[in-house]
Amino acid sequence: MDGFRIFITEDDMLYGEMLKYHLSLNPDNEVHLFRNGQECLKNLYRMPSLITLDYSLPDMSGLEVMRHIKKENPEIPVVIVSGQEDVSTAVTLLKEGAYDYFVKDDDVKDRLWNIIKKIRENLLLKSEINKLKDEIGRKYEFRNVIKGNSPAIRQIFTLIEKATKTNITVSVTGETGTGKELVAKAIHYNSPRAKKPFVAVNVSAIPRELIESEMFGHEKGSFTGAITRKTGKFEQAHGGTLFLDEIGEMDLHMQSKLLRVIQERELNRVGGNETIKIDVRLIVATNRNLSDEVAKGAFREDLYYRLLGLPIELPPLRYRGHDIIILAKYFVDGFCAENKLRKMSISEAAQQKLMQYAFPGNVRELKAMIELAAVLTDSDVIDEQHISFNSGSVATNFLLEENTLEEYTSKIIRYYLDKYNNNVVLVAKKLDVGKSTIYRMLKEQRV
Amino acid sequence: MTMSDEKLYKLDKLFEYVGDSQETIREMVNLFLQSADEIKTQMMTACRQNNPEGVGKAAHKLKPSLDIFGVNNLAVQVRLIEKIHLDKEMCLNLHQIVKDFLDKLDLVVQQLHHDFPSK
Structure with missing residues (x-):
């Protein structure tokens, strides 16, 4: 953590200098002394970690100064150090947002050190929380997840x-x-x-x-x-x-x-x-x-x-073509890292098997399937026998969608195009149709 | 008014705040003397104007310095003067009370001047 900046606002020069000297004994503290409220307010841009205010200042009351501070930055803790031994004044100030209120007596220095300790701990916690939030932010950078x-x-x-x-x-x-x-x-x-x-x-x-x-x-x-x-x-x-x-x-x-x-x-x-x-x-x-x-x-x-x-x-996984393999590899890497296992690969046959499945449970189902396969394999390779489907045959899943014949045709061609990287010639060969049929369907946006 | 042999102040509290560096102590003593002088003037002016509230305000400002310098024989008095405007009977004796207080303060100031002569 950087230095801890303290503003002392005190018109009693002796008291102010003495507090400044005392709090500066800790070299982590950067202490500034102001003789009136305006001077303190003018310096708020320096982002103090703590402000101590005398209640009776020459230009304005401690309450007024505190209200300005809270308006500017409600996060800055303000402690009133005052000669006023009046309980109602203290209650008013605490209600208005003072961090603490104490009378200029023998306990002032101990109470100030305690407050500084507490605020420093809070600042550390806040900075930890912010770091964690940043980490979560990075974790959820959408191309990462x-x-x-x-x-x-x-x-x-x-x-x-x-x-x-x-x-x-x-x-x-x-x-x-x-x-x-x-x-x-x-x-x-x-x-x-x-x-x-x-x-x-x-x-x-x-x-x-x-x-x-x-x-x-x-x-x-x-x-x-x-x-x-x-x-x-x-x-x-x-x-x-x-x-x-x-x-x-x-x-x-x-x-x-x-x-x-x-x-x-x-x-x-x-x-x-x-x-x-x-x-x-x-x-x-x-x-x-x-x-x-x-x-x-x-x-x-x-x-x-x-x-x-x-x-x-969000598209169903079955319409995302090669993403199935990208995701499968991502899940197997994550699973191995999490469980301190050696890195695993997915065999070509296993990849083919994955590509033929409809994944009614989508990405969640794929993740569970891959984690199970990683547990089942005895080597560093996930093979087709380690992949087990939960939802019946590929054909059954496909037919469950109850599409029209044209929709089925379109989906089959889309599926093959995704699978073979939009290689129309190869897809035409695999499906035993003319490549012009596929080009025509693409042109008519039927795929 | 003669200077008392008895120590009218105790610097223990000041040591607790600033340590025992002679240079710092001297600096603090100078600030005390400066502030005592300013407050004395304020108190006398308010007194001349028959303004007990003004007298009280000046006393309020001096109170923490007297505590830090361990000026115990003025600790009670300064608190009474701080609230003098609330007590009609005391207000009748405002001039006498202030004079008495400032005389005692002068003794403290003299003693400090003596113990910490200007270089």
Whole structure:
């Protein structure tokens, strides 16, 4: 940590000089003495770590100086060191945000050293927290966590990048296991809100009767069992991002409450009268088709349009072609590192087997499958026999989609193009069709 | 007014703050003398203007310095004068109380001048 800068604001020159001399005995302390409030305020740009204020200054009262300081930078701890032995003055100052208040008596120096120690510890903790937040930010740098190079995923990168630059609500859709929460985190940790909280709520996991209190908090005694005041997820996410997963599971009553909070940007805790302003960026996710839910009357249309914001539709893994292999290698590397195993490779046959599977559980399923394969193999190579599918045959999975013949044709060609790096000649040969058929379909954007 | 043989101040507290470096102690003594002189003037002016609140303010400002310099025979008196405006009976004797206080302060100042002569 850098030096600890202390401002002493004291018009009693003897007392001020004596404190300055005393606190400078620790060479880590950089102590500055000011004789009045204005001088202290003029120097706030030097970002002191602590300010001591005499209550009776020649140009303004300690309370006025403190109010200015708090307006400029509420984080700076202000300690009042005063000759006033009046309890009500002390209470007023403490209520207004003074870190501490003490009278100029024999204990002043010990109390100051204790306060400095506490503030230094707090600053160290804050700096540790900031370092950790930076690390999390780097961890969630989206190209580090969302692996792949397919056109579908490159499009997602573009959208994520756009989402990080504004506060627009983002709605992430996609099948289970496609990485909706990962996308939400990537947006949060790459946005200006990165140092503020990311709060994730799985709406479907909260019992209906508790959801309002979970989201908006409650006051003590507002219902049986509310033994203390509790802040809700919105308040916890203040300044940061609130991720509402499975938003499609929210009941209509709660939807109307959520709509009000989003529109007004303020809330009342359950059983409370106080209106609390909130500044929260919303990211919602669902694996349901919300417009269908609106049509069915299960989702409010006004809320749907409020939440739609920037839609990001995550592609199923089966449409991401070679990304399957990129992800498989990423997961096997991660698993080996985490478990201190030797680096492993995936055989060509195992890769072929992976490429032929539909992955109904998407990336989550692939990860579990690869980790199991890494455990099953006795060598440094994961081979096809180590890959076990959980969801029936490849053909069954494919047919389960219930597409039209043309859609199947299109998907088959897309699949082969991804698999063989858009080599039309090779794909035509593999599928035993003319290459002009494929070119025509591409030209007509049917693939 | 003659200089007392008895030590009217104790520097133990000051040592606790600034250590025993003669140079620093001398610097602090000079600041005390300077501030005592300024406050004496303020107190006398307020007294002449029959302004007990002004007298109290000056006393309030001097209080911590007297504590640090261990001027115990003025510790109680300075606190009484600090709140003199709240006591009508004392206000009637304002001039006498202030004179008495400043006389005693002068003795302390003389003693400090003697013990820490200017170089």
